[in-house]
Amino acid sequence: MTLLGETRRSRVWARDLGMGARFAFSGQQGWIRTVLTAVGVALGVAMLLLAASMPQVMSSQETRGDARQINGISGSTLGNVDPDAKTERTDRTLLSADATTAYHGKDLFGRTLQAEGDHPVTPPGIDRIPKPGEMWVSPALKKLLDSDEGAGLRERLDFRTVGVIAEEGLIGPGELAFYAGTDSLKPGRGVQRVEHFGGVQQKSPADPVLILLGTVACAVLLMPVAVFIGTAARFGGERRDRRLAALRLVGSDTAMTRRIAAGESLAGALSGLLLGGVLFAVSRRLIGHITLFHLSVFPSDVRPGLLLGALVVLGVPVVAVAVSVFALRGVTIEPLGVLRESTSRARRLWWRLLIPLLGLGLLLPLAGELAGAGGSVNEAQVSAGVVLLLSGIALLLPWLVERVVIRLNGGPVSWQLAIRRLQLSTGTATRAVSGITIAVAGAIALQLLFSAVQEQSTQMAEQNRADGREVNVTDITAEGAAQADRMTRALKSTEGVASAAGYLSADQEIKGKDGSYATVIIGSCARLRDIAAIGSCREGQVFRAEPGKRSDAGDAGDVADEATAPPPGGSTLRIAGPGGKGEADWRLPSQAPTVKSELSASGVPVSGILATPSALSPDRVEGSYNGWVQLAKDDPDALENVRTTVFRQNPTASAATFGRAEVSAGFVQLSRGIFAAATGVLALIAASMVISQIEQLRERRRQLAVLVAFGTRRRTLGASVLWQSAIPVVLGLVLASVSGLGLGWALLRTIGSPGMDWTVVLPMSGLGAGLIALVTLLSMPVLWRLMRPDGLRTE
Structure with missing residues (x-):
């Protein structure tokens, strides 16, 4: 009987989930909602898959860097190597010296090579040692030398190009590198006799401060992505609830209704997962042509690990379904309509404060752990503390907006329309801006930590001239x-x-x-x-x-x-x-x-x-x-x-x-990766907010058309939409500034940094405000279209 009951229960679940999936692709409104959800989820999935590929990217770059080491020693350390090196001259040895240089702020990896026999070893990426006056160059360096910008560099690298360094000899496709032939080298100061290239050099332990910076960066950059995926799963919630009410009218019970809602969300999430895979594949092909902050990546290196990839593929649909079902907790779906807790009790503050305080409690005991030499960092504790603090922002923002807008009244018609809309649906308004709020708070904290670490990782030479000439x-x-x-x-x-x-x-x-x-x-x-x-x-x-x-x-x-x-x-x-x-x-x-x-x-x-x-x-x-x-x-x-x-x-x-x-080289590499990832996250946030804004306007399509039909000016409605976005954003940026400074203060205590650069609040807040203005501007054409008389139609 138990087995029979389980089988029957499974069939019921499959039937209801399948029905929800069919509703997701039924009718114009169903298609539009599913497409919006799929696009939103796809953007988040593509970003998560790129993030899951970072360990493989770093490992591949490290492997190629090891492959061009000289006798197992990286070129950057040759100055500390015994010039005799106890390597005897043979038919396969060659002499090499570091020729690294710079050109207009761009670093060039370079080495001079001189064969000592007829069959010398060759660095990875080239098939023969260049003769005196010849050189092999990377594709990026060849492009620079052939351009007008590289005129001065052509004069410096006065060699004839005889070949292009292959992928296995470069850290990334945008790396500027060359191998030049010479006949003037002799063993001694700065010159090394080479018997082989490659060999894994014993790595020094990773700097715990850089580990802290990387851990915080991962938490800060991925939190807005997770928030947006949850927001995308709730697109079109009001229309969905009305469809579920119609199902109650024809006989479905509450449990069946929730299963159908879960099936509808699952369909959108799975569609987004597939589309996200396509976006990831396309971006993976294009990433080789993009260089951000002097960081470039070969497309072949961008592949997520098995564990992290499976976590994204399985976790995104589960999160989407959980968010949709959880959103129904305050909704009563009856056969004759949907009852929402429009006059529900005020949001409680105590448990919303508990989450960030718990995160602060995890970070404060780490004070001084990385001050001075030595020390270690507990990545799990730091990650948990940062995630809890940032999660507290998403929890506190609805309470703050609710408390503020309930006290606002009067003013122009556009202001009153915006305030009334915010009073009726605070949650919807705050969900649209929670991602940017978390991103700004995290960026402020990350910038504070980044500035302090950079100061500690930098040794400044005596500044002998004020003009730096x-x-x-x-x-x-x-x-x-x-x-x-x-x-x-x-x-x-x-x-x-x-x-x-x-x-x-x-x-x-x-x-x-x-x-x-x-x-x-x-x-x-x-x-x-x-x-x-x-x-x-x-x-x-x-x-x-x-x-x-x-x-x-x-x-x-x-x-x-x-x-x-x-x-x-x-x-x-x-x-x-x-x-x-x-x-x-x-x-x-x-x-x-x-x-x-x-x-x-x-x-x-x-x-x-x-x-x-x-x-x-x-x-x-x-x-x-x-x-x-x-x-x-x-x-x-x-x-x-x-x-x-x-x-x-x-x-x-x-x-x-x-x-x-x-x-330090580790700091440079990490900082470039962080800023490149931050650029991608900001682009995701901008795209996600445009989609969210369009979805909210679609939900109010009929109300907008009715207001226009009764004589409300379009300019007034446009201003009301701007106020509806601006008020939560302003409050969110205030909350983000306070929270970001608090998180930054806790992290600075960890490394023992005494001061804080308060000015980082201004550019981060300005960036958030500018992003909102851009999103509002992009949503205006959709608003004008939705205010047409055909918006009074319904299915």
């Missing part, structure tokens, strides 16, 4: 003072350079102090005066330089504390012997005068030994050229010209403005 040039190998002088002359003759100076620098071991080194700078008296406040100077002299104060740079004491003090007079350094052969001792004169240094190529005052060539031959130290350039204010291309000069002298060198932010 100084450039430091570092890491150019210079064999003697003559070559250093040639580099300085080349910089001075570069177009857009007002002045330039440089010196030869080396770190030499201090004898008797294991592991201690002193910076040695060799140059003429004129060059040394560019570095320190030296009065009398003659060939053969040596000076001890200590960080001093520069009259136009502010106090240099902050950086002086971190600098290594120069060795005392009489110290002995280990240097190369005469002619650069062997090792020898060199004694710092005991009476070497101490001078105050003012500037170095890194922007930090020098601390070390300043020597003239007669006192210490440049041939006895393995040094590098370091210099700085003052750019002309009236030449916007001056920095790129300097980079071109430096690249031609030595592609491994770098040239960057003083005060440049050195941001």
Whole structure:
């Protein structure tokens, strides 16, 4: 009997769900409602599938990055590698040096290659080593070089393009990358002998602060999507309830009516799921042509994982049905009509406050967990806290709108129409704007956290000029003072350079102090005066330089504390012997005068030994050229010209403005991903609000037509629609600002950040208001059409 009862119950459920599905596609109104629901759900599904693909995207990019590592070591760490590298020369080895550069704010990955045998190994993506004067380029770099925008870059990369790097050799389709051939490399400073490409390098533990930022970003970006899917499932609710009342008239009971409603919602959700899959497939094909915030993705990488994909496919229909059934809790569907709780008791506040307070209770115990070095983050606790706080906004907004509009009265006709409509259906009005409210609150909190993390992840060089027109040039190998002088002359003759100076620098071991080194700078008296406040100077002299104060740079004491003090007079350094052969001792004169240094190529005052060539031959130290350039204010291309000069002298060198932010690679990658995802979420919110607004206007089609028939001006009705959108939005933005600041404050306590940037409220709130204005403007043509006399017709 039990089995028979279960079978019968299953048949009843299947029959009623099938009937609801048929109603979803019956009649013009049913089709329109189903299409609106399907489109809304499809937008959310496509966004969720893209989000579910992010782990695979990151994994694929990491794999391709590992594949082009040199001897298992990434190119960014080659400067810390022993140049000998214990790799013997063979027929398959080659020499390589980092040639990464930048062009108008765009980073270019580059390496110079020089084969040492007839069968050298090749990097992924190319099938042969380029000969001297040749290069392989990525498709994006080839496009840039062929355009007018790349004229300056063509002058810098003065190589003949012989091939295009394949997908397996690039992080993304928009990456700017090249491999250039040369014959001037030799093992030594900055040059590595390569025996193989690829190999998984031991990864350092992920920064817990970046994990926190990524966790918060996921919660903030996905919450509006989830809210919109729930809102889309309730499109056309009033018309559906009237259809269900007709079913009660012909004999269906309450349970059957709810099952039919569930079937109707399920049909729209499944249609949206299929359409969302199509949108995902289309966007996946197009994503390879899109670059946002210097982030690009290969379409082949965009595929959701099995678990996350199944969660989206199964979860969206369940959520849609649950939302529709839950919406019927305050509706009594009788054979002669629908009774709504239009005079229901006021919404209660206590349980709506309980949810965000619970979220705050989860975040506050984490205060100080990530302050300083070390620490870990509980992703589940952070996610739960953020989701509960943002959910509290969606719960508090209907209560706030209800409390405000119930006290509003009087005013113009358009205002009274809007207020009365809001008083009768507060829930419908707030559902339309809850997504943007949550998005703005989350964006404010995320921006607060993002700014604090960026400040912690950034090390600023000393800002030596208020106008930021100084450039430091570092890491150019210079064999003697003559070559250093040639580099300085080349910089001075570069177009857009007002002045330039440089010196030869080396770190030499201090004898008797294991592991201690002193910076040695060799140059003429004129060059040394560019570095320190030296009065009398003659060939053969040596000076001890200590960080001093520069009259136009502010106090240099902050950086002086971190600098290594120069060795005392009489110290002995280990240097190369005469002619650069062997090792020898060199004694710092005991009476070497101490001078105050003012500037170095890194922007930090020098601390070390300043020597003239007669006192210490440049041939006895393995040094590098370091210099700085003052750019002309009236030449916007001056920095790129300097980079071109430096690249031609030595592609491994770098040239960057003083005060440049050195941001961790993990932070850069994460920030680009967050802003790219935020752009997609904002586009989704704009599209979802247009659909929601159209659905609300359709629900009031007859009322609008009646008002026009009785002489109400169209301008008045248009203004009333604007007020109906503006009032919940203004209240929502106020609530979002307060909640976003509260959430941001709780998150900042986690990383131990003392201050808050209150100004982030203004752009976020302005963005939300502008989005609402755009949505209202786009809905006006639909409003004019619905106010025609044929709106009085009914099925």
